[in-house]
Amino acid sequence: MKFYFASSKVFYVALLAFLVMSCGKSDKGQLVGVEGKKWYPEKPYGMVLVKGGSFIMGKSDDDLAGVQNAPPKTVTVPSYYMDETEITNSEYRQFVERVRDSVIRQKLAEAAELSGDADGNEEGIQRYAFKNAGNDDEEELSPYEEFSKHYDPLDQALNWNPKIIWDPAQYPDEDYVYVMDEFYLSNDQSYNGRRMLDVTQFKYSYKTMDIDAAARKKGERTDFITEQEVMVYPDTTVWIKDFNYSYNEPMHNDYFSHTAYDNYPVVGVTWGQAKAFANWRTKYLNDFRKKKKEANVNFFRLPSEAEWEYAARGGIEGGTYPWGGPYAKDDRACFLANFKPFRGDYAADEALYTVEADAYEPNDYGLYNMSGNVAEWVNTSYDPASYEYISSMSPNVYNSDNMRKVVRGGSWKDVSYYLQVSTRDYEYSDSARSYVGFRTVQDFLGNSLNLN
Known part of the structure; x- marks a missing residue:
């Protein structure tokens, strides 16, 4: 009998609590908070969740190149989603x-x-x-x-x-x-009997706000808002301009447009074009969610340098490469990435230029080609001394006046040193290369301790 009474009492209390929560005016003057719609984190298509944590960023081995731009530093990054592959x-x-x-x-x-x-x-x-x-x-x-x-x-x-x-x-x-x-281009600007679009006319416009500057400086809000206008087509001439005395016209003509290369990483995009893509991807998804009356997702963006390195390591502390290391071959003498092995034997790894974005084995986070194939733009300005002064929590150096932006991971044309997860390199933000692409990330909203 006592057991039945206790059960009835629990049921009564639960029912009362439900009624209190169900009625909008039943808070009885108490501070109960305002609840919005329940938020369920949704993994974006083609991305993996990288659970945040701390790691030692920088060179864990001797700095053989003598660059001295990546001393070891313990930093922490929150959780985020990252593209499984480079953007194709x-x-x-x-x-x-x-x-x-x-x-x-x-x-x-x-x-x-x-x-x-x-x-x-x-x-x-x-x-x-x-x-x-x-x-x-x-x-x-x-x-x-x-x-x-x-x-x-x-x-x-x-x-x-x-x-x-x-x-x-x-x-x-x-x-x-x-x-x-x-x-379309005029007939005298076209050739091979093809009617060619004037790609310079297709631009993407969007506004950004420098939140960091707005928070630290005085001024009107409009002082920190800028409108960007970016040509969207990649520069296919990089396959010619990046190499002297070399025949790369087939790559120039077909690499971006032909379906044979659909799953290959896009190249010939500037840092600004990569950021414009991320902005458009956000708008495209939120426009769809708006029609379904669903909450907006937060922005897709380029990863910070710290986020990129944390993801590239795949949870392997002190590893030289995404697979650990210290060698670029496995125990069967097979190369583990697309790069320039030996003394320039591009064909030794069975790839002359780029390969499919999901080629080779992923690291322990499920990310492909974090080393090799194409180097990747990140949302960090390059300063060789930045590790000395960056924050240990979500570190990033972003200077709009610094045209040098960090690229990570090395590419198909690089030696193995640039494939190391701690190696830093840079390109100018307005430059496009046949060996530089990108991937995007999206912040995870919620408590990372409750992730499944």
């Missing part, structure tokens, strides 16, 4: 084509407005008209859309329903011809 041509092409199509649709919609034929032939350029922009067939603007200073109909009302017509023989009307001709 296929993934970057999704960004390029989305920007390209939005620019073209913008011009088509503007031409549709100017054509003066809003009630005319819907099979012509009018099918690309802005949504809710003077078209009687569309629903009227809401008061928010009509009067809010945050509403930009030219940006938010592009019509993505009709497909862009690329075949000149299928152009629907004269207005469409004029718009599309603007995006």
Whole structure:
């Protein structure tokens, strides 16, 4: 009987607690807090979770190169998601084509407005008209859309329903011809009988705020907000410019555009283009989540130098390479990464240039090619003395005036020294190379101690 009574009492208390929590006005004047929607961390597609922790950053062995820019330092990084592989041509092409199509649709919609034929032939350029922009067939603007200073109909009302017509023989009307001709090079600039797009016209614009400067300095908020405009197409001429007296035209012509290289890491992108990609990836996902009335995710971004090294080590303390080390071969004499072995024998590792982004075995965090294949941009400005003064908690040096940005991991053209997880190198932020790519990260929101 006592057991039954106790059980009934527990049930009654639980029911009462449920009723209290269910009723919005039943806090009885007590401070109970305001609860939002339950947040469930969602691993982004193609990423792995890197659980935060402390590690010894820098050279654990002798600095044989004598650079003296990476002395050992114990640092701590929070948890974050990281791309399993370097961003591939296929993934970057999704960004390029989305920007390209939005620019073209913008011009088509503007031409549709100017054509003066809003009630005319819907099979012509009018099918690309802005949504809710003077078209009687569309629903009227809401008061928010009509009067809010945050509403930009030219940006938010592009019509993505009709497909862009690329075949000149299928152009629907004269207005469409004029718009599309603007995006192609003239005949005297094209060759091999191909009609070539003028890739310089396709730019991605976005705003950023220097939070660190805004927090430490006085001034208006607008003083720390800048608008970036970045050309999105990678520079395929790097396959020519990076090498003298070398025949690399096939890579120049086909590496980014041909489907044979879809799963290869994108190259020829500057540090600024990599950051623009990360911004677009965030917007693309949040636009989708907004339609489903789901909470926004936080930003995708380039990793800091410390985050990159922590992930590259794969939990192996003091390892020389992502697989531990100290050798670049396994016990069967097979190379463990794509680099330049011996005295320049590129073919010794069975790869002349880059290889697929998921080639070779991943490290213990499930990350591929953290050493070799292509070096990777990180969101850190290069200073050879930075390890002496960086914070031990989430360290990073970001100086907008310093054009030298850190690249990590080494590439297909580098000797094994640059493949070491502690080796630092840099490129100028406005430079593009045939051996530099990138991958992105996203902060994990929540308590890392509760991760499964």
